[in-house]
Amino acid sequence: xxxxxxxxxxxxxCGQCVEACPFGQIQLEMDVATIGDRxxxxxxxxxxxxxxxxxxxxxxxxxxxxxxxxxxxxxxxxSGGQVKPVTFELLGEARRLAHQLGVxxxxxxxxxxxxxxxxxxxxxxxxxxxxxxxxxxxLYNDEIYAAVMEQIIRMYRxxxxxxxxxxxxxxxxxxxxxxxxxxxxxxxTQLAIDTEKRLLLQTRPAFGGNLMATxxxxxxxxxxxxxxxxxxxxxxxxxxxxxxxxxPPVEIPQTSKTRVLEVIQLxxxxxxxxxxxxxxxxxxxxxxxxxxxxIAELAQLLGGVVGATRPVVDAGWISYSHQIGQTGKTVSxxxxxxxxxxxxxxxxxxxxxxxxxxxxxxxxxxxxxxxAHYSLIGDVIDIVQALIAELKKR
Amino acid sequence: xxxxxxxxxxxxSTQVRLNRETGTIIREGVASMLNPYDxxxxxxxxxxxxxxxxxxxxxxxxxxxxxxxLKATLALGADRAILLTDRKFxxxxxxxxxxxxxxxxxxxxxxxxxxxxxxAIDGDTAQVGPSLAEKLGVPHLxxxxxxxxxxxxxxxxxxLTDAGYETVELQLPxxxxxxxxxxxxxxxxxxxxxxxxxxxxxxWTAADVDADxxxxxxxxxxxxxxxxxxxxxxxxxxRFEGDASQQASQLVERLSSLGLLGPREGGLSNxxx
Ligand SMILES: Cc1cc2nc3c(=O)[nH]c(=O)nc-3n(C[C@H](O)[C@H](O)[C@H](O)COP(=O)(O)OP(=O)(O)OC[C@H]3O[C@@H](n4cnc5c(N)ncnc54)[C@H](O)[C@@H]3O)c2cc1C
Ligand SMILES: Nc1ncnc2c1ncn2[C@@H]1O[C@H](COP(=O)(O)O)[C@@H](O)[C@H]1O
Numbered sequence: 001x002x003x004x005x006x007x008x009x010x011x012x013x014c015g016q017c018v019e020a021c022p023f024g025q026i027q028l029e030m031d032v033a034t035i036g037d038r039x040x041x042x043x044x045x046x047x048x049x050x051x052x053x054x055x056x057x058x059x060x061x062x063x064x065x066x067x068x069x070x071x072x073x074x075x076x077x078x079s080g081g082q083v084k085p086v087t088f089e090l091l092g093e094a095r096r097l098a099h100q101l102g103v104x105x106x107x108x109x110x111x112x113x114x115x116x117x118x119x120x121x122x123x124x125x126x127x128x129x130x131x132x133x134x135x136x137x138x139l140y141n142d143e144i145y146a147a148v149m150e151q152i153i154r155m156y157r158x159x160x161x162x163x164x165x166x167x168x169x170x171x172x173x174x175x176x177x178x179x180x181x182x183x184x185x186x187x188x189t190q191l192a193i194d195t196e197k198r199l200l201l202q203t204r205p206a207f208g209g210n211l212m213a214t215x216x217x218x219x220x221x222x223x224x225x226x227x228x229x230x231x232x233x234x235x236x237x238x239x240x241x242x243x244x245x246x247x248p249p250v251e252i253p254q255t256s257k258t259r260v261l262e263v264i265q266l267x268x269x270x271x272x273x274x275x276x277x278x279x280x281x282x283x284x285x286x287x288x289x290x291x292x293x294x295i296a297e298l299a300q301l302l303g304g305v306v307g308a309t310r311p312v313v314d315a316g317w318i319s320y321s322h323q324i325g326q327t328g329k330t331v332s333x334x335x336x337x338x339x340x341x342x343x344x345x346x347x348x349x350x351x352x353x354x355x356x357x358x359x360x361x362x363x364x365x366x367x368x369x370x371x372a373h374y375s376l377i378g379d380v381i382d383i384v385q386a387l388i389a390e391l392k393k394r
Numbered sequence: 395x396x397x398x399x400x401x402x403x404x405x406x407s408t409q410v411r412l413n414r415e416t417g418t419i420i421r422e423g424v425a426s427m428l429n430p431y432d433x434x435x436x437x438x439x440x441x442x443x444x445x446x447x448x449x450x451x452x453x454x455x456x457x458x459x460x461x462x463x464l465k466a467t468l469a470l471g472a473d474r475a476i477l478l479t480d481r482k483f484x485x486x487x488x489x490x491x492x493x494x495x496x497x498x499x500x501x502x503x504x505x506x507x508x509x510x511x512x513x514a515i516d517g518d519t520a521q522v523g524p525s526l527a528e529k530l531g532v533p534h535l536x537x538x539x540x541x542x543x544x545x546x547x548x549x550x551x552x553x554l555t556d557a558g559y560e561t562v563e564l565q566l567p568x569x570x571x572x573x574x575x576x577x578x579x580x581x582x583x584x585x586x587x588x589x590x591x592x593x594x595x596x597x598w599t600a601a602d603v604d605a606d607x608x609x610x611x612x613x614x615x616x617x618x619x620x621x622x623x624x625x626x627x628x629x630x631x632x633r634f635e636g637d638a639s640q641q642a643s644q645l646v647e648r649l650s651s652l653g654l655l656g657p658r659e660g661g662l663s664n665x666x667x
Contacts, residue, residue: 146528167554174524207518217618265557374645375633376642382638386638
């Protein structure tokens with residue numbers, strides 16, 4: 001049996017643990033902290049105590065052990081009150097993994113006025129929704145979100161936690177993993193279960209995509225991974241699916257050292273590249289800044305978004321937020337059209353996950369053709385103009 | 395203002411060799427360089443020092459030869475450089491790296507700001523920054539593209555997000571990770587190089603920073619690389635024949651048959667009866 005104990009000789013009744021306890025179970029009595037019987041052994045007080053006066057007895061010295069962690073938890077990411085597609089993709093993947101493990105799939109839904117998002121999560125595969133609906137969660141905030149997620153994880157003890165490899169996901173996940181002292185694998189493109197050992201096999205590209213590595217986290221729980229948007233498949237939404245919405249008794253921090261002052265969502269052709277289904281990308285081969293207009297026109301006709309290689313960004317033809325590749329964004333659209341792009345690995349690292357790749361390049365030996373599904377050989381401007389004309393005919 | 399910059403040595407080439415036993419990368423014998431993102435981090439720190447005064451310390455965890463890389467940061471204008479180097483640190487994943495860096499930074503004393511690169515281009519994990527901030531109990535912000543304002547109490551940054559930008563303010567001390575667009579790093583000056591010759595790089599072992607052996611190196615790393623493979627990228631692309639407009643019309647036809655183009659204008663869409 002694991003139990004929790006306060007070392008009376010060390011405790012100076014500073015009260016840090018009282019504040020840290022998410023369940024209000026610690027009180028200061030006669031200059032020493034005492035722990036109530038509704039303690040869940042979550043360990044928040046242990047990490048909060050500056051004097052190491054609180055310890056779990058019968059537990060490993062490292063606070064994080066594998067005992068009784070079960071189920072898969074997905075962090076639901078919202079954008080403008082809507083659940084981001086990557087969340088549904090993760091739910092689809094989580095269902096597949098959960099089936100092999102024989103466990104339920106839960107989602108942690110943090111936000112303000114998110115009840116319709118909860119039913120969306122159920123339609124896409126969640127059995128349980130841990131809903132934390134509060135005005136303080138309206139905007140993504142690393143500190144507050146980490147505090148709430150930590151409590152949810154300590155309460156429900158999932159064995160696997162999946163998050164989108166988005167800007168926010170890749171900020172929140174490492175903060176959380178560090179707090180929980182567990183392992184985290186970034187930017188996975190493939191997940192599987194080793195059913196014998198009940199381990200999550202997490203595969204990710206490294207070295208600009210030149211190497212794939214499969215990573216496991218054998219000793220700590222939850223096993224955490226961020227997963228690239230656009231890689232996993234969402235299930236078709238099922239309006240008849242049943243799920244349960246639970247409002248966990250979490251405490252939302254009253255104050256934060258992080259304040260989000262302003263959020264600017266770009267409009268029109270500058271919409272979210274990482275979520276785009278179609279990307280038309282310009283390389284140095286388009287020749288001049290003026291030709292960016294043609295690329296934008298093609299993108300617009302296709303309902304896509306404009307991307308670019310690094311030299312195009314460096315030349316100032318478009319802003320850095322459009323850069324794709326190792327030092328830019330990673331995209332996995334359904335269709336990627338590379339216009340005048342040579343296909344250097346630093347670029348392809350950010351787009352090789354696209355479902356269909358079209359290369360337009362005058363050089364038949366350019367490396368981009370080796371990852372493209374379709375190649376058009378010739379002057380990129382002539383071809384882009386012909387494509388525009390062709391699409392306008394339709 | 396006391397600023398700490400975390401810098402990592404990365405292989406200059408994307409060719410990789412592996413240690414079959416541990417599944418970790420063999421770093422010896424491969425030409426190396428400063429992680430490009432960390433050069434933006436260092437530049438930003440030097441600029442802050444120039445306007446606000448104070449000192450810049452660079453810190454790295456790595457093999458002994460990383461001292462040369464740290465020398466180069468001194469030549470660029472850093473005041474002090476710390477190398478955490480010990481066999482016991484070897485094989486660290488991002489959690490164990492963050493723990494070791496936190497121990498080193500604890501030994502350095504107080505600080506106002508830590509700047510990391512957005513990610514290291516070998517692992518591309520982007521995890522050490524936020525993980526380190528957590529270990530030190532300070533707030534963090536990733537993907538910073540511009541420092542808008544900073545004083546002794548707070549820092550206001552422009553952060554690049556998936557959908558655009560946001561302005562976020564953090565109370566100091568804090569940690570930020572920076573993207574490439576934030577600045578254009580300077581080149582070392584002759585005077586800087588000469589000055590660096592006489593400046594030592596401080597070497598600290600695990601014991602020097604009071605690191606718990608259970609939390610560092612392979613031992614302290616919850617994640618394990620179980621296998622690695624080279625991805626199959628080679629593909630025979632299908633090529634269209636003819637001039638520009640012939641190729642264009644074949645492509646449009648193909649994309650259309652793959653369902654990658656929306657419904658034809660004026661055509662029936664699915665929800666029209
Ligand atoms: C550390 C590091 C990080 C990097 N990060 C990134 C990154 O994130 N993203 C990125 O994109 N790059 C990155 N790079 C740069 C990368 O190595 C390449 O230099 C870059 O991707 C090349 O861009 P490009 O294809 O537009 O230009 P080029 O390599 O100059 O290719 C232009 C292509 O256009 C073709 N062309 C020229 N004229 C025409 C024409 N009239 N019609 C048709 N085709 C034509 C040419 O045949 C050629 O293949 C990085 C490099 C380093 C060292
Ligand atoms: N071994 C290390 N020593 C010092 N800083 C590091 C080390 N590893 C990572 N960092 C810092 O953390 C950032 C992100 O690295 P990573 O999480 O490995 O992608 C880098 O840009 C560095 O600023």
